[in-house]
Amino acid sequence: MTSLWWARRDLRLHDNPALLEAQRTADAAAVFAWTPALHWWSGRRSAHLARSLWSLREDTGGALAVRRGEAAQVVLAAARQVDARVVFAAQEFSPAGVAEQGAVAAALEADGRHVEFVGSPYAVAPGRVLKSDGTPYRVFTPFLESWRAHGWRAPAIPASPDRLARLAPADNDVDLDLHAAHCDATDPVYPQVEFREARLLEAAEDFVAHDVERYAAERDRPDLDATSHLSRELAFGQIHPRTLLGMLSPLRNEGARVFQSQLAWREFHADTLWHAPQAQRHSLTVVLDEDDWAHGAAADAAFAAWREGRTGFTLVDAGMRQLAQTGWMHNRVRMVVASFLVKDLRVPWQRGAEHFRRTLLDYDHAQNQLNWQWVAGTGRDASPFFRIFNPRTQLERFDPHLRYVQRWIPELDTPAYPAPMIDHREARETTLHLYHQAKARR
Template identity: 70%
Template sequence: MTGLWWARRDLRLADNPALTGAQEDGGAAAVFAWTDGITRWSGRRSAHLARVLWQLRDQAGGALAVRRGAADAVVAQAAREAGAAVVWAAREFTPAGITEQDAAAAALEADGRELRLIGSPYAVAPGRVRKADGDPYKVFTPFRDAWRQHGWRSPADAGDPASLRPLAPHQDDIDLDQRAAHGDASDPLVEPHEFREDRLLADLDAFIADDLRRYRDDRDRPDLDGTSHLSTALAFGQIHPRTVLAATARERHPSARVFESELAWREFHADVLFHHPGARRESLTPVLRERDWLDGRDADEAFTAWRDGLTGFPLVDAGMRQLAQTGWMHNRVRMVVASLLVKDLRVPWQRGADHFRRALVDYDHAQNQLNWQWVAGTGRDASPFFRIFNPMTQADKFDPARRYVERWVPEVDTPAYPAPIVDHATERRITLDLYQAAKAERSS
């Protein structure tokens, strides 16, 4: 019996239960739906997706169909062509992912077929980790401890690319080379991100062997290469977090536990969004009154200076220029640039989150929205709103020799570099006064 693998956010051969499930009775076909949602992605992210799919198809000897259209229609048509009674796919937990798989399940059922969901992009699926009373966790540390106690499966077997069977050419097939070229031309990066699964797995091995021991001390330093650079691979599902956790479990030094804790944040944010789907746009905790946020031309000018790396705060400008040129930004710097936008400039976090969605290659919906809510003080177990990063002292602490700043802002010490667009001490005081006024108004 032929199965069908519906490739989603699991674009890999290794540790892929949906792929191996589709192959359990022998040969299987494979399809990826290039939906209207993907057509609205930034050029850089869609170009990277095209490359990821290209290498996966190449690994599979050409036996991965990539077709334009709504996922339910694409999957149902592919199942009919393959003669597949069962379609296997990884379960999604974002609001859009749930809607998509529900529609696909209905379309397949109407055709006398079955959608079988197995696994997820997480070590522990959202909704699984709960308090003793059944409620979801609102605080990260007890969530992380319960997440560890819950545990996760060992990595699954790799799929067999040789047994994948190609579907016949179709009018809706996507030209991946063209998509990558178009994305590069419309939204260029200094250089593409790595997109080959074997090299990403080798990079993971190298990080565990060489850099993990320094992670606890170096991870907050943008001037050092102290992070794993796995975020893009995790976002596209080229590496499963279970694979990473299996590797770190063999390491006994404290940095391994710190690194695992960072993966737990990813799972916590996915859990929060699963329980509160409105958090993709709505603040979970109010902070300022609507009238306290900047709007109109003033907001546009402040946002443009921030977006273009022209705020006059060197660490912020370095981060925004790194983002513009590479599609990636160091996590410590992400927090600093977000704090400046929301708490110094008083631009709503949603506008910053939307820009990151366009600019980041490693964009992950739950991570992005809930990380912004963390900095804004509006999310679950968020940084308190009254904690406002000082961009100058953050630079002194985490880029002491200014290597990071000078790399991305070479004109920093010249007359060409702008003065700060606001006075941080003044704006901090104003923001805290507005926050206290909003609290008093809500409690009255």
Template identity: 70%
Template sequence: MTVPDSSLWWVRRDMRLADNPAAASAAESRNHAAIMCWTPGVHFWSGRRVAHLARVAWQLREAMGGALSVRRGEPAQVVTEAARQADASVVWAAQEFSPSGVATQDAVRTALEADGRELRFVGSPYAVAPGRVRKSDGDPYKVFTPFRESWRAHGWRSPAPALDGHGWDRLSASDQDVDLDQMAAHGDTTDPLLAPHEFREERVLADFGSFVDDALDRYQSERDRPDLDSTSHLSTALAFGQIHPRTVLAAAARHDHPSARIFESELAWREFHADVLFHHPGARRESLTPVLSNQDWVAGTKADAAFMAWRDGLTGFPMVDAGMRQLAQTGWMHNRVRMVVASFLVKDLRVPWQRGADHFRRALVDYDHAQNQLNWQWVAGTGRDAAPFFRIFNPESQRDKFDPQRRYVERWIPELDTPGYPTPMLDHKAERAVTLEMYQRAKAQRSR
């Protein structure tokens, strides 16, 4: 393929210089610039996510010698205007596969072609792009384990060499340029956290290296323990594209320990969920499998009161409340606890999973659309290869098993074991029985 004289890198969910094929392809041109779109949709994000996006963009711009332009507007207009300004005949970008990502890149391609320019895709946010792994008959996988084995057999490329960030051309100033410092400060004010998430690419890579050297051997035995710091904390970096799954998988492959294969499998779940959403775009809001009849879900003021107690960490169940308070204060929650709080909302309180998923979208800094929606569907028993609906987490036994010294719950609930902490808002055993009876009745109705 002929290397164009001038290229533009459209920065999407690949905000890094290490292992970035789109950036590397643009950098092959004699003249190359970079543009990031601050889309109108960002203004519907939580303040914490906006602040983190601004910081990540700021550090990338710094790493590129100040050459990254960040402009507000619709991508089709912003990218086309930037390509004109850079006199770029080709725009390079990582390909997206979510419904909104596909619609956006289609609009950008149409606008560029109308302007006599070309959009070329190289790479994606995944080790194996959604849609690539299929059964022998060509159908997509519905069950995770065979998907994972085919995904492993398909394989992926080695990480691309890192760029040094020098040599990028600066686009001239525009009245659509975004003040990243102002965006970060405004996000912090409107939606404060205890501390910002790590936003420096070099620090993300260094922290991951420390995890591989120290905690990865313990991952298999300790990954479900929220009281221990034994997870990689990569979810935010993966969501914003500061590290690529290939980089993570390459490091795990060099580690000869069973924990490394478990860790690798967790990345496979991320790619499985992206694949499910690619084949079933409606899964972003619609249950793939029905579980309860519509009239069995709680609604109205009762649902609002239940939801608010759950949201505010005031259910009287320490594992649930600790998780929701951790989320509110840090924008992150341990994965085991995410499953516990989701199960409680859907199966104890019988509030539809979509409402919980919407709250996570607002509260999580590491929000990833496919991961969030399909993980909620997994817990709710409505997704692909989901936990059976009749698997209802007992929040007390989960605490006893995964927080045996109560370090986690005591950290996030300072008033635990005092009159200031609420009594349980429901009888878990009784609600479990009611929910299961509703499930069996709905199942019988569907089989008629």
């Protein structure tokens, strides 16, 4: 009997428990649902998804079917087509992912079939790392210690592409070439992007073998190529964090330990959103009164200047232009641009998070929402609201030779570059005054 693998955020053959389980007793068919929700993605991000699916389809000898429609509709139709009584899939934990898998489970159950969730996009699934009293962690450092103590399974063996059964063509198959064409070779990000799984694993191994040792010392420098560049692959499920942890396990240097902790932050945020799903839209901690946030035409103009990289603060503008041109931004710069929007311009973090959702190629829902809440001082174990980044000090510290800002602001040091839109010192003092007033009233 044929089983069915419902591909979700696990677009790979290596270390894929759901696919392995689908192949355990029989050949498995494979389907991915190109849902209406993907229409909200940026052209660049949907193109990346299309190219990732195209590469996986190639690696599976054409066996992966990609079909348009709601997941429940697509998965049920594929299960009926191959008479699969059981569908295997990785479990998701975001509010949208939970709702989607609930709808799929209900549709299958009504048809005498069922879904089994095996594995997740995390080394340790949300909800498994708890305090001794059974409650979730609210502070990262003890979560990290408990997460490390909990441990994770060794990476699973690669699934066999030869044991994937081909689904018959369907009228609603998605034209991956058409979607991939949203970003052609002229896009500055694409000459640097690899999609084939073997090459992605090689790149990860190369980073761990040659670059992770300097990661702790250099990861905050946007002028240096010192990050892993693996956030896209983690977001799309082209590589599993457990695979990276397996590569790191023999190492004892500080860079490896810091890189491991960055993977743990990803899991901490997923855990936080699992326990507090309201965090996707609402602050977990109130820092200012509603009337203290910027609204109306002035806020819209300030947000537009920030979004377009014309605030007059070079590190902020360079980061926003890098995001617009490539769909990616260095992590240190993400913190600086977010702090500037929320604490200098007093624009609610939700507006910045939504802009990142629309533009980031490596968008991960829990990471995005909770990282914004971290900077805004409203999340779990967040940076205190009164910690306000000085964009100039950050520039001097992390881009001392101005290589990063000169790359992204060609008109720097010319009359075409705008003067600072605000006085940072005055904005900081105003924000702190409003914060202390609001705190006194609570």
